Amino acid sequence: MFINSLAPCLFVLQLAMNSCAFSSKTCSQYLEKAREENYDIIVVPGVPFENGQWSYTMKGRVFWSKYLYDNGIAKNIMYSGGAVYTPYVEAVIMALYAEKLGIKKENIYTEDLAEHSTENIYYGYRKARKLGFERIALATDPFQAKMLKRYTRKMVSPDAGLIPMVTDSLNAIQSAMTDPEIDYHKAFVSDFISLTERENFLERFKGTRGQDIDTSAYR
Numbered sequence: 001m002f003i004n005s006l007a008p009c010l011f012v013l014q015l016a017m018n019s020c021a022f023s024s025k026t027c028s029q030y031l032e033k034a035r036e037e038n039y040d041i042i043v044v045p046g047v048p049f050e051n052g053q054w055s056y057t058m059k060g061r062v063f064w065s066k067y068l069y070d071n072g073i074a075k076n077i078m079y080s081g082g083a084v085y086t087p088y089v090e091a092v093i094m095a096l097y098a099e100k101l102g103i104k105k106e107n108i109y110t111e112d113l114a115e116h117s118t119e120n121i122y123y124g125y126r127k128a129r130k131l132g133f134e135r136i137a138l139a140t141d142p143f144q145a146k147m148l149k150r151y152t153r154k155m156v157s158p159d160a161g162l163i164p165m166v167t168d169s170l171n172a173i174q175s176a177m178t179d180p181e182i183d184y185h186k187a188f189v190s191d192f193i194s195l196t197e198r199e200n201f202l203e204r205f206k207g208t209r210g211q212d213i214d215t216s217a218y219r
Contacts (some may be wrong), residue, residue: 021143027164030145034073034137034163041109041131042074042139042163043124045117046081046090052184054097058090059179061140062097064165067173068139069103073163076133077103080111080124087192093184100180113217115195117144118151118210125156126218137161151210 022030044065047058054062068074077098081090091110099105111127114120121138128136138145138152138160145164152160195204206212 020146021141022146022164023142024167027142027145027166030162030164031073031166031169034068034161035071037135037137037161038072039068039074039137039161039163040133040135041076041078041128042068042137042161043078043080043111043121043128044094045120045124045138045140045144046079046084046094046114048085049088049090049093049184049187050086054093054179057141058094058097059174060165060170062094062101063174063177064141064170065098065139066101066103067169068163069107070173074137074139076107076109078109078111078124078128080114080120082112082115083187083189083192084115084195086194087189088184088187089189090187092187093182096182096184096186097180100182101177113214116204116207116210117148118155118208119213121148121152121160122156122210122213123217125152125160130218135161137163139163141165155210 042065044061047055047061049058065077069077079091079094079098083089089112091112095108095110098108109131111124114123125136138148142164145162149162152162
C-alpha cells in the first residue's frame, strides 16, 4: 500500500528531473549543428577532484571533449575551474587527463578563476576571446547545458555555441579506452580553503546565479 502510494510521486519526480536536462533527440540535433560550425575552441566546465580519482561526471565531460576534438568539431579545448571544494585545480586535473587521452598539449587551455557553473562559461569564454579565438561553444552534460543555455546566450554571448553530450557517441569512445593515470599532485594548491569556508550559503547562491562575476577578468 505504501509503495503504491509513492508511485505517482516518483513519476512526477522523474518527469521533473528529465525536464531539467536536454533530451537525447535535442542533444543529437545540437551535435549535428556543431558539426557544421567547426568551433575554434570549446569551454568545458570543471568538476571537483576527490580521493585521487575522477568522478563519473568529470570523466564524461573530458571524454566528450575528446570526441569533439577527434571529430574535428573543436580545434582546441578550454577546461575551466579552480580549486573550489577540494585542493585540486579542476581545470588542471581535466587537462592532465585530456593529454593522457591523446589530445595534443598545444590544443589544451585552462581557466582557473571559475568557482561556479556560470563562471565557467563566462570566464572561459572571456579568456578564449582574449587568446584570439572567435568561434566558441560550451560543451558539457545535458543537465548542465540546459541549465546554462539561457545564461550563456543572455549574459555571455548570443553567438556562443552549445554542445550537450550525446550518450551513444560518448559510450563509443569510452568503451574503446581505459582510464589513464595522472600525476594529480601537479594540480594541488597548498594554501587551499574550501568555498564553503570562504562564502556563506547566500554568497554561494549568488555566485551560482552569476551575480558575483568579476567583469574585469580577462579583458
